[in-house]
Amino acid sequence: GAVVSQHPSWVICKSGTSVKIECRSLDFQATTMFWYRQFPKQSLMLMATSNEGSKATYEQGVEKDKFLINHASLTLSTLTVTSAHPEDSSFYICSARLTRSSYNEQFFGPGTRLTVL
Amino acid sequence: GIQVEQSPPDLILQEGANSTLRCNFSDSVNNLQWFHQNPWGQLINLFYIPSGTKQNGRLSATTVATERYSLLYISSSQTTDSGVYFCAITDGSSNTGKLIFGQGTTLQVKP
Numbered sequence: 001g002a003v004v005s006q007h008p009s010w011v012i013c014k015s016g017t018s019v020k021i022e023c024r025s026l027d028f029q030a031t032t033m034f035w036y037r038q039f040p041k042q043s044l045m046l047m048a049t050s051n052e053g054s055k056a057t058y059e060q061g062v063e064k065d066k067f068l069i070n071h072a073s074l075t076l077s078t079l080t081v082t083s084a085h086p087e088d089s090s091f092y093i094c095s096a097r098l099t100r101s102s103y104n105e106q107f108f109g110p111g112t113r114l115t116v117l
Numbered sequence: 118g119i120q121v122e123q124s125p126p127d128l129i130l131q132e133g134a135n136s137t138l139r140c141n142f143s144d145s146v147n148n149l150q151w152f153h154q155n156p157w158g159q160l161i162n163l164f165y166i167p168s169g170t171k172q173n174g175r176l177s178a179t180t181v182a183t184e185r186y187s188l189l190y191i192s193s194s195q196t197t198d199s200g201v202y203f204c205a206i207t208d209g210s211s212n213t214g215k216l217i218f219g220q221g222t223t224l225q226v227k228p
Contacts, residue, residue: 002162032214038158043203043218057213091158097214104148104207106216108160 003027004096006109013084014117021079021112023094029074030096034106035067038091050077084116119144119208123219130194130226138189138222140204148207149180150216151189155200163189163202194226 003026013019023033031052036044048069049057056069066088068080077096081088091113095106120143130136140149151163164171164178166187171178175194180187191198201223205216 034215043220044160044205046215046217049213049215093158093160095160095216099214103165104214105150105162105165106205106214107162108152111158113158 002098002105002107004094004107004109006094006112008112009110010113010115012115012117015085016083019081019084019114021081021092021094021114023077023079023096023109025075025096025107028096028098030077030098031074032097032099033071033077034095034097035069035077035079036093036095038093038111044093047079081114084114086116089114089116119146119206119217121204121206121217121219123202123204123222125222126220128222128224130224132194132196132226132228134194134226135190135192136194136224138191138202138204138224140187140189140206140219142185142187142206144185145209146182146206147209147211148214148216149187150205151178151187152203152205153198153200154203154221160203191224194224196226196228199224199226 005024007022033050035047050071052071058064071077093111095108122141152160166180168182175192177190201221204219
């Protein structure tokens with residue numbers, strides 16, 4: 001159990017276009033999902049916390065107008081990279097938090113590799 | 118903020134060897150997880166272990182929360198164990214659930 005999917009797995013787009021990435025928890029409900037960014041040979045960097053039914057909380061230095069997050073249901077969060085530029089090229093990974101009582105584990109999607117030309 | 122340090126940064130093993138990866142953290146934690154990131158980028162959950170010891174096949178982990186460290190043991194390593202191993206924690210003073218990742222240990226297992 002505890003499977004998280006992401007779509008698309010990779011995307012190539014032209015500079016100036018917008019790209020939407022979907023993150024779904026397939027077999028559990030997640031009131032909280034997280035979006036991370038990872039550059040080659042580096043660790044994961046948290047971008048934002050996505051809360052179902054409310055606004056996302058962004059980490060310091062992350063542009064909320066560039067990275068739009070919508071968590072419209074208990075199984076779906078979306079990240080839209082608006083007006084993408086080459087420096088936005090990266091590996092984007094989402095996670096969903098499975099919470100039961102004091103148990104609080106995160107499960108990760110397979111990631112989306114974004115290349116902006 | 119809370120710091121997470123992993124060691125060693127890189128590790129090369131011969132197939133069949135054992136290894137120990139370490140994760141130190143600077144403050145109390147609510148949650149500690151170990152992950153293996155495979156060559157395709159997928160993070161695979163290995164252990165959810167805020168305290169105590171767990172074992173799963175050739176892997177085991179121990180977290181000593183009072184001394185602020187966790188260890189991941191890999192026994193009889195296989196080439197498929199290659200990849201990056203991450204330790205991640207949630208700050209004990211926060212209820213946001215945000216995971217803070219260490220820099221990872223890159224493991225290469227040679228046949």
